Amino acid sequence: MDYYLQILLIAGIFITLTLSLNLINGFCGQFSLGHAGFWGVGAYASAVYSVYYALPLPAAINMMIAIIVGFIAAALSGILIGVPCLRLKGDYLAIATLGFGEILRIIITNTEKIGGPRGFINIPHWANIIWVYAIAAVAVVFMINLKRSSFGRAIISIREDEIASENMGVNLFKYKLFSFTIGAGIAGIAGALFAHTQQFLHPSNFNFMWSVIILVMVILGGQGSVTGSVVGAIVLTIVPELLRFAGGNIAAWRMTIFPVLLILLMLARPQGIFGPHELGGSKLRSKA
Amino acid sequence: MSSILKLQNVTMKFGGLTAVNDVSFDILAHDLVAIIGPNGAGKTTLFNTITGIYSPTSGSVIFNQKDLKNIKSSDVTELGIARTFQNIRLFKDLTVIDNIKLAKHTRIQYGFWDGIFRTKKFHLEEKKIEDECLLLLKLFKLDDKKDFLAKNLAYGQQRKLEMARALATGPKLLLLDEPAAGMNPTETRELSELIHLIRDQFNMAIILIEHDMKLVMEIAEKIFVLDYGNLIASGNPKEIQNNKRVIEAYLGAEIEASL
Numbered sequence: 001m002d003y004y005l006q007i008l009l010i011a012g013i014f015i016t017l018t019l020s021l022n023l024i025n026g027f028c029g030q031f032s033l034g035h036a037g038f039w040g041v042g043a044y045a046s047a048v049y050s051v052y053y054a055l056p057l058p059a060a061i062n063m064m065i066a067i068i069v070g071f072i073a074a075a076l077s078g079i080l081i082g083v084p085c086l087r088l089k090g091d092y093l094a095i096a097t098l099g100f101g102e103i104l105r106i107i108i109t110n111t112e113k114i115g116g117p118r119g120f121i122n123i124p125h126w127a128n129i130i131w132v133y134a135i136a137a138v139a140v141v142f143m144i145n146l147k148r149s150s151f152g153r154a155i156i157s158i159r160e161d162e163i164a165s166e167n168m169g170v171n172l173f174k175y176k177l178f179s180f181t182i183g184a185g186i187a188g189i190a191g192a193l194f195a196h197t198q199q200f201l202h203p204s205n206f207n208f209m210w211s212v213i214i215l216v217m218v219i220l221g222g223q224g225s226v227t228g229s230v231v232g233a234i235v236l237t238i239v240p241e242l243l244r245f246a247g248g249n250i251a252a253w254r255m256t257i258f259p260v261l262l263i264l265l266m267l268a269r270p271q272g273i274f275g276p277h278e279l280g281g282s283k284l285r286s287k288a
Numbered sequence: 289m290s291s292i293l294k295l296q297n298v299t300m301k302f303g304g305l306t307a308v309n310d311v312s313f314d315i316l317a318h319d320l321v322a323i324i325g326p327n328g329a330g331k332t333t334l335f336n337t338i339t340g341i342y343s344p345t346s347g348s349v350i351f352n353q354k355d356l357k358n359i360k361s362s363d364v365t366e367l368g369i370a371r372t373f374q375n376i377r378l379f380k381d382l383t384v385i386d387n388i389k390l391a392k393h394t395r396i397q398y399g400f401w402d403g404i405f406r407t408k409k410f411h412l413e414e415k416k417i418e419d420e421c422l423l424l425l426k427l428f429k430l431d432d433k434k435d436f437l438a439k440n441l442a443y444g445q446q447r448k449l450e451m452a453r454a455l456a457t458g459p460k461l462l463l464l465d466e467p468a469a470g471m472n473p474t475e476t477r478e479l480s481e482l483i484h485l486i487r488d489q490f491n492m493a494i495i496l497i498e499h500d501m502k503l504v505m506e507i508a509e510k511i512f513v514l515d516y517g518n519l520i521a522s523g524n525p526k527e528i529q530n531n532k533r534v535i536e537a538y539l540g541a542e543i544e545a546s547l
Contacts, residue, residue: 149403169394
């Protein structure tokens with residue numbers, strides 16, 4: 001039972017994480033490869049609060065505070081990285097964010113107070129599956145409403161054509177920085193949930209590999225699609241686990257089979273499962 | 289009538305190349321002006337200088353009594369200058385109506401949180417914007433295409449959509465960069481009617497860059513001629529047609545051929 005619960009937990013956390021990267025990558029079109037870094041900052045910052053500075057309050061209120069701490073810490077690191085990096089475009093931005101993501105992780109690895117390379121232990125078990133999915137639901141509603149407001153339209157226009165977007169009166173830097181900061185902040189919230197459900201953090205949870213996995217979830221679901229991010233996160237968490245049960249050789253080869261499935265899907269649908277659209281998108285749009 | 293746009297000795301240099309050289313002119317609030325000149329004469333550079341994409345090497349651009357020096361391109365739009373592009377720049381993967389809605393961006397009255405919490409203010413404002421956008425699309429005969437992706441429109445319709453989008457920003461001055469490029473004669477005729485209609489209905493000044501001389505001579509009240517970045521002539525279509533320097537620089541061959 002614990003095993004299934006754990007998979008559901010991770011899937012829920014990844015829904016929030018994927019949505020947060022979708023804001024940067026799918027909506028705004030800024031190619032960021034350092035997302036696991038923000039996730040890590042949020043996780044460690046919230047854990048620092050709960051281990052060292054926790055107030056004598058009920059667990060639920062303390063968890064709220066931990067989430068806010070995770071959000072603020074990750075959002076601040078988003079601003080710190082976004083201000084210099086968002087002047088870059090495309091591949092250059094990807095490399096710069098990759099570098100910064102690794103810097104964040106290395107700082108974590110070398111800070112003794114938070115366990116350094118041994119990992120951060122004794123984090124209280126404040127969050128559970130209800131927390132994880134409640135936050136994921138809030139993130140979904142936030143993203144859908146953002147997408148259909150003027151603010152969201154401005155962000156999406158940057159992805160479509162920067163010059164035309166600026167010409168429509170969209171302040172490019174402001175909106176890029178906004179998506180970057182809020183995206184990082186939401187990743188920080190996912191980090192807080194991760195810390196307080198797993199009760200243990202290790203720097204290797206937040207390395208470059210994980211940035212890539214989150215990115216794959218965004219692309220698989222469809223860049224710019226909220227529904228797509230949800231589906232992408234669930235599929236990419238659950239399918240590798242399902243392959244475990246396939247028995248015999250398939251289980252042994254699962255980490256080979258899975259990437260092959262991804263390649264096939266990308267060949268068949270390069271725009272991702274949903275493209276930029278939502279499930280029942282036309283209905284949603286006509287209401288707006 | 290008051291002047292809406294004033295260029296004072298505007299010079300734009302790129303390294304050793306002088307793209308626009310000491311150009312000065314005045315545009316009145318209700319003018320319909322054409323800028324013509326051979327390829328590479330600096331017409332589009334002049335547009336980019338006016339809209340704040342470039343900031344002039346020397347000289348000043350004054351819009352509505354306000355010097356546009358160091359004002360960001362996005363803020364220039366808010367002040368009331370809109371433009372279209374020589375090579376169409378629509379938001380290709382968005383619907384026609386979303387393209388127009390985006391242009392209302394600077395005029396939106398509700399805040400970020402109104403959008404997230406979908407307040408009454410958000411719904412009212414979105415409804416208002418939707419209605420305005422539909423009205424505009426109707427004027428351009430694109431209302432039946434409102435849910436099409438912009439990239440799926442025919443070429444002439446894309447050009448029209450780009451104009452509609454520029455208008456949606458609520459400009460006092462509209463800059464059209466080769467609006468007739470790639471249009472067939474019927475579409476060009478429609479366009480000339482549309483440009484007149486826009487100016488009268490929205491009460492604004494229009495500057496257009498155009499190579500289609502028939503269109504220019506037909507609709508422009510005043511013409512500025514650029515050659516190698518220099519303003520070599522200005523006047524009404526008749527004066528320009530008979531201007532020696534213009535004929536030398538550029539129109540000569542065409543007029544002789546048509547005689």
